[in-house]
Amino acid sequence: MKKAVLEQWWSPLSRPIYTYNFHPRPALMNPSCISTLISSVLPPPSTSPKTPPPQTRSKILDPFCGTGTTLLTSILKGHDAYGVDCSPHAVGISMVQTMVTTERERQEIEVYISGHCDDHISSDDVGPDSKTYPTPTFPSKSPHPPHPHDSKLELVFRYVLDYECRVPFETWRRPLSFPSRLRKTGVRLVNRLNELAEKCGRDEETEKKTEPNVEVHLGDARYLDCVFLNGGEEVFFDGLVTSPPYPGVYDYRVDDDEGGGGKSVLGEYVEVIMGRGGGEEGGKDSCHEGEGDGREEMGGEIGSKGGEIGSKKASLEASLEDFTEQWIRDTSMWLEAAFRRLRLGGRAALLVGDNMGIDSFDVIVRAAEIVNGREEAKKGGWRIAVMANAKVVEGDGRRPWGKHKRNFRTEHCTLLEKRVLGGGEG
Secondary structure, eight states: OOHHHHHHHHHHHSSSSTTTTSSSSSSOOOOOHHHHHHHSSSOOOOOOOOOOOOOOEEEEEEEEEEEEEEHHHHHHOOOOEEEEOOOOOHHHHHHHHHOOOSHHHHHHHHTTTTSSSGHHHHHHTSSSSSSSSOOOOOOOGSSSSOOOTTTHHHHHHHHEEEEEEEOOGGGGGGGGGGGGGGHHHHHHHHHHHHHHHHTTSHHHHHHHHHHHHHHEEEOGGHEEEEEEEEEEOOOOOOEEEEEOOTTTTTOOOOOOHHHEEOOOHHHHHHHHHTTTTSTTTTTTOSSSSTTTSSSTOOOTTOOOTBBBSHHHHHHHOOOHHHHHHHHHHHHHHHHHHHHHHHEEEEEEEEEEESSOOOHOOOOOEEEEEEEEHHHGGEEEEEEEEEEEEEEEEOOOSSTTEEEOOSEEEEEEEEEEEEEEEEEOOO
C-alpha cells in the first residue's frame, strides 16, 4: 500500500497517462498506482500444490470511474472491469478509453485527435482547390459501417468532432465545409472506425471468451444494487479500486469559450445513448426511478467555474465540520452498497488525496463503522486491513505529481476487507 501511495506521486508523468489527448486535464490516478492497488485487492497466487489456482480473470469495480484509468488498467491486466459515474462526460471518456487497449491503438488515436493535421497532409493530398482535399465519408456510408447498436463507435466519432476538434457534428455531414486542416484527420478517423466496426462484427462469441469484459454505467454509486441488476441477474465483484470524490465534486463540466460552466456536448450525447434522453430506453440505467440520479442531494451548484458541478472549496465555505459530516454520510452510503456487491473476502482499496488538512482516514473509518452498525450488516462488516499515507512539504525541490499549488500534500490509502459471519455472497 505504501508503494501505491508513492507511485501516485513519483511515477513518470509522461507515460502511461491514458487520458493523454482524450481529456483536457491529466488523469488524477496514476496507472502504476492503480496496478499496484489491483494486485492488493486480489488474492495472491498460491504456491501450494494442494491449493487450486485462483481464477485468472477477476471482476474489478470502480464506483467513481471518472475518465476510466482504473478500468483500462484492469483490462490491460486481463481482468473484467466495471465502472460507474454520475457524470455523463466522464462516462463518455471512459467508454472511449476502454475501446483502446493496445499501445499501437493508443498511438493511432492520439494522432487522429491531435488537431495538428497540417504536418500530416502531403502535397499529393492537397490540390490548388480546397475541394480536392480528401473528403471524409460518414461512417454509415462506408463499406463496413459501425453497427447501429454499437454506441461506443458512434461516441468516439462524436467525441472527436465535438470536443477535440471543436467541429459541430452537423458539419461532418457536409464534407466540403469541413475545415481543410482537419480533413486528413477525418479520413484517417473514418478508416479507424471502420476497422473497429469490422472487428466488432467478426466472431463475437470467440472474442467474448478471450477478451476481458468492460462495462461503463451512468449511475449513482450509492445505488449499485440497481445499477448492476440486469434482467434479474446480480453481479458480484472480486475487488474494488477507486478514488472517491469529495462532497460537491460528483460531476464534471466542460468550460465554454467564456470560461464559465458550459454544457458538455459529449455529456448530452451519452445521456441519450444510455437511455436518459427520453428515448425508447429512457430510464434504463437510472438507479432509482422517480428519485433523480442523486447529484442534487450530493451537493454542488450546476455551472460553477472550474469544470465541475460543485467544488470542495465551495463546500468547505460552510464549515469543516459540516463538510466532514456530509462526506461521512456519502461515503457510508456507497460503502454499504459496495459491501453488498463484493464477494466474501473481497477487498476495497480507496485512495484519497488531500491538501487542505482533512483527516481522510477518520472519514473512511467512521463511514465503515456506520455500515457495520446497521441492521443488515450485524453478521459482519468491513474490516480495516491496511492503512498507509504519505505527506510531502513542498519546497524548491521536486514537487508531487500534479504540482499542487499548496505547500503540502497528503495521500491516504485504505484497504478494507469484507467479512461476513454465517453466510452468503451479500
